[in-house]
Amino acid sequence: MTATIQTMLFLLAVLVLVAVIAQRLRMAPSILLVVAGIALTVFPGLPRVELAPELVLLVLLPPLIYSAGVSMSWREFRFNLRPITLLAFGCVVFTTCAVAAAMHALLGWQWGVAFLLGAIVAPPDVVAPLAIARRLGLPRRLLVVLEGEGLANDATALILYRFAVAAISTGTFSFEQAAGTFGLIVLGEIVYGIGVGWMSLRLRQWAGNPRVEITLSLMTPYLAYWIPQHLGGSGVLATVAAGLYVSWNGPRLISAATRLQGIFFWDLIIYLIEGFVFLLTGLQARILVEKAHEFPIGELLLATAITAAITIIARFVWVFPATYLPRWLVPSIARRDPSPPWQNPFLIGFTGIRGIVSLAAALAIPLTTATGEPFPHRDLILFLSFAVIVVTLIGQGLALPRVIGWLGIAETGNAERRREALEEIASRRLTIEAGLRRI
Numbered sequence: 001m002t003a004t005i006q007t008m009l010f011l012l013a014v015l016v017l018v019a020v021i022a023q024r025l026r027m028a029p030s031i032l033l034v035v036a037g038i039a040l041t042v043f044p045g046l047p048r049v050e051l052a053p054e055l056v057l058l059v060l061l062p063p064l065i066y067s068a069g070v071s072m073s074w075r076e077f078r079f080n081l082r083p084i085t086l087l088a089f090g091c092v093v094f095t096t097c098a099v100a101a102a103m104h105a106l107l108g109w110q111w112g113v114a115f116l117l118g119a120i121v122a123p124p125d126v127v128a129p130l131a132i133a134r135r136l137g138l139p140r141r142l143l144v145v146l147e148g149e150g151l152a153n154d155a156t157a158l159i160l161y162r163f164a165v166a167a168i169s170t171g172t173f174s175f176e177q178a179a180g181t182f183g184l185i186v187l188g189e190i191v192y193g194i195g196v197g198w199m200s201l202r203l204r205q206w207a208g209n210p211r212v213e214i215t216l217s218l219m220t221p222y223l224a225y226w227i228p229q230h231l232g233g234s235g236v237l238a239t240v241a242a243g244l245y246v247s248w249n250g251p252r253l254i255s256a257a258t259r260l261q262g263i264f265f266w267d268l269i270i271y272l273i274e275g276f277v278f279l280l281t282g283l284q285a286r287i288l289v290e291k292a293h294e295f296p297i298g299e300l301l302l303a304t305a306i307t308a309a310i311t312i313i314a315r316f317v318w319v320f321p322a323t324y325l326p327r328w329l330v331p332s333i334a335r336r337d338p339s340p341p342w343q344n345p346f347l348i349g350f351t352g353i354r355g356i357v358s359l360a361a362a363l364a365i366p367l368t369t370a371t372g373e374p375f376p377h378r379d380l381i382l383f384l385s386f387a388v389i390v391v392t393l394i395g396q397g398l399a400l401p402r403v404i405g406w407l408g409i410a411e412t413g414n415a416e417r418r419r420e421a422l423e424e425i426a427s428r429r430l431t432i433e434a435g436l437r438r439i
Contacts, residue, residue, distance in 0.1 A: 007047055014040070015275040026135075030128040030278045031397045034390065037282015049283045056360035058226065060273050061154070062239055064127075066221030067270050068151055069243020070250070076144045077244060082333075083145050086322040087348070088152035091315060095122040096160055098314040102306055112173070113376050116164035120362050120381065121311050121388045123157035125355020126150030127274055128393060132400050133351070137413040142344060146351060151243075154357050155236035159185055161361050162232070169370040185233040193241025196224040201246060201253045210258040214265050220246070277356045284359065284386060292383040303380065304387040311388055312396070316349040323348075343407040350403055353392045358385050 018036050022029040040046055077084070099118030103109040109117075126146050133143060159182055167173035200220040204213040224242040229235035250259075292300055323345040327334040362385035365378050404410055 007049065011049075011276065011279055015272075015279055018279075019275070028128050028131045028397060029275065030131065031394055033275060033278035034282040034393055037279045038285045038390075039282075041283060041286035048287065049280065050287055051280050051284050051359070051363060053360040053364035056277070056356055057364065058229070060277055061357065061360075062221035062225035062235070063218070063269060064273060065151060065154070065236055065239045066224065066243045067266055068147060069240045070247045070266075072147060072151065072244060072247055073144070074244050074248040076140075077148050080141065080145050080148055082326065083323070084148035084152065086326075087145070087149040087319075089156050090322060091149075091318045092122045092153050092156040093160070094318045095311060095314040096157070098317075099307060099310050102310045103303075106306055107303060110168075110376065112164060112168040113381070116161065116168060116365070117307065117377075117381050117384060119157050119160040119164050120358050120385050121307060121354055122160070123153040123354070123357060124150070124315075124352045125357065125393075126351070126353075127355065128278075128397050129351040129353050129400060132397070133404070136401060136404050137410045137417065138347075138404065139344075139409065139413040139416050142347065142409070142413075145348065151240045152237065155186075155189070155234040155240070157357070158234040158236060158361065162234075165365065168376065169366065171370075185228075186237060189228050189233050189235070189237035190241045192228060193224050193238035194245050196220060196238065197242035197245030197249075200242065201249055204258070205253045208255075210255070210261050213254065213258045214262050217246075217262060217266075218269075281356050281359055281386075281389060288383050288386045291379040295380055295383075300380075300383065303384055304391075307384045308388050308391045311354070312352060312392065315352040316346075319345045319349040343409050347404065347407055347409060350396060350400065353396050354385075354389045355393070356389075359389060362386075 014036055015033065018032045019029050022032045025032075096115065096118035099121060100111065100114040103114035103117060104111055126149065130143065130146060130150075133146070163173070163178050163182075197220070200216060200223075204216050207213055207216065220242060221239050224239040225235035227235075228238045254262075320342075324339055327337070327339050362382045365381060366375055367378070369375055
């Protein structure tokens with residue numbers, strides 16, 4: 001226990017140090033934390049820190065999803081529901097199939113194993129790109145679409161992941177049954193999540209104590225996530241639904257004092273969770289490299305290149321048709337929401353950075369199938385998942401500011417914020433004048 005506490009304190013010190021350095025260098029802390037984690041694995045004497053997938057999927061992920069849902073504007077989410085759905089569901093399924101087809105055709109993998117790898121690397125993580133995008137002043141709508149995609153894409157990937165693991169373990173798969181189960185999970189989790197959000201707000205209103213209310217808010221994501229996850233779903237959609245319900249109805253039912261205290265509490269919790277998540281991701285390098293020793297280096301490099309390339313390219317291939325085809329095929333959509341310039345979908349395509357959920361899903365692959373045989377390609381899937389995370393996070397993450405500058409999107413975002421500031425000043429002036437007239 002003493003060694004564990006010492007390790008946690010050491011990692012906390014590393015997190016703080018890297019955050020200070022990242023601020024000085026004007027870089028995303030997530031990228032430097034992964035690099036720092038990888039660098040720490042070469043130091044002798046540092047205990048092995050092996051990431052338990054249950055820690056990520058059951059402990060760290062729920063508050064991250066719930067907090068993002070609460071901070072999301074329901075009005076903006078509903079207005080952008082079409083692009084969010086096309087990315088969170090359509091793009092994840094398309095990427096999964098593209099990776100599976102490439103691994104089957106080029107390396108001869110079995111379809112089930114190839115599909116499993118595709119489901120693992122399909123969902124992007126939005127924490128790192130959003131941190132960069134917010135600092136560089138992107139237009140509000142792009143941020144909403146990216147954040148909305150990040151809320152729901154893990155659910156799609158984890159459900160596909162479960163189907164793939166079950167098919168490999170049992171040797172059977174029914175598309176009709178899987179499609180029906182997928183629809184039932186989506187509908188059931190949304191209804192359940194709304195119910196959890198409703199109950200949470202009523203209990204907090206009844207408690208009437210800021211400390212009790214904040215404690216209830218911390219329990220809400222776990223109640224929304226754990227039960228559907230235990231019953232065979234993902235838990236992600238239920239947590240998203242609960243967060244969005246609280247976002248829409250919370251201001252009417254939560255006192256101002258509780259909201260102010262809750263903002264500081266949740267900011268600290270999310271900051272620590274995100275920091276530890278990226279640092280722990282880097283610390284897995286030593287363990288995953290050791291597991292991959294049995295494979296020839298040429299096979300590792302070829303498989304990594306194919307997986308990373310298809311993962312990145314598939315997102316671009318999906319984003320442009322998904323952006324323009326609905327407007328070309330349905331004129332009412334074009335009238336209501338005109339086509340954006342090509343720079344917008346290009347940037348969305350470039351922000352396909354993979355993260356901790358992919359690594360946790362890979363670590364959670366069972367050791368054996370239902371027949372007791374070793375799970376095929378398990379260690380190789382672990383290595384490839386980590387390699388895709390490193391390639392996209394460090395490669396695309398470091399290049400993202402230059403890409404944003406090259407596209408010139410930040411200028412549009414800055415102009416948008418100046419208009420919003422002027423509108424806010426005008427609204428405040430009208431409010432003051434109305435108050436003076438009333439007095």
